[in-house]
Amino acid sequence: MSLLHRGKNMHDSQDHDQDEDLVSKSQLKRDAEAQQELGRQLVDLSVGKLDKMPLDEELLEAILLAQRIRNKREGFRRQLQHIGKMMRHRDTAPIEQALHELEHAHHEQNALFHQLEKYRDAILADGDSAIQDFLADYPLADRQKLRQLYRQAQKQQQQGKPPAAARELFKYLREVATV
Structure with a gap:
């Protein structure tokens, strides 16, 4: 070379x-x-x-x-x-990290919301067995209140009334799950 x-x-x-x-x-x-x-x-x-x-x-x-x-x-x-x-x-790394954590928390909240909707639908469809499943995951929930809301929802559905008890059931499930 x-x-x-x-x-x-x-x-x-x-x-x-x-x-x-x-x-x-x-x-x-x-x-x-x-x-x-x-x-x-x-x-x-x-x-x-x-x-x-x-x-x-x-x-x-x-x-x-x-x-x-x-x-x-x-x-x-x-x-x-x-x-x-x-x-x-x-330095945008802390800002990006905070945005990521915020987005992650939002996804977790959505997942919980969908899980609670499934519990509500199962309770409305299956009654006591679904209530028992919910209590297995959330033992601090009040069985009597869940059964009462289930019976009210069934009664309202039979009478063709708006599903106020079903909404109240969901509200209670969310309250128990987020404590």
Whole structure:
């Protein structure tokens, strides 16, 4: 291998190392869009959920402003861009973690809600055996109250009345399960 060729290879490897250190414009744009999307997720949260987020005062104010001007299309778009720019200068890992935990809690709550609906439907269909199944999972529940609500629901269904007792049964199941 000639000296010239060897020198060119060394130079190429140095360029390659520098290229690895540099981030492409496309990657920078993707990162900026990701930060803006994170900002949009924060703007979509309620004030109560925002209070639980690890946000500094400046970022919180920008998010609240975006929520207030949501119906002003161009202003809202610019505010989202501003929030995205603010996010690039912050450590977003704690914010992303808090959003993930919030979403996880929401999924758990939905799963519990669907499970309680199944219990309610089973109690309304099967009566005492389904009540026994619920009591096996939630021993602090009041068997007498469950049976009373079941009988009221059956009576209302036979009379063609609205299912007020069935709704009350679900409310009681939720109360017991979330204690």
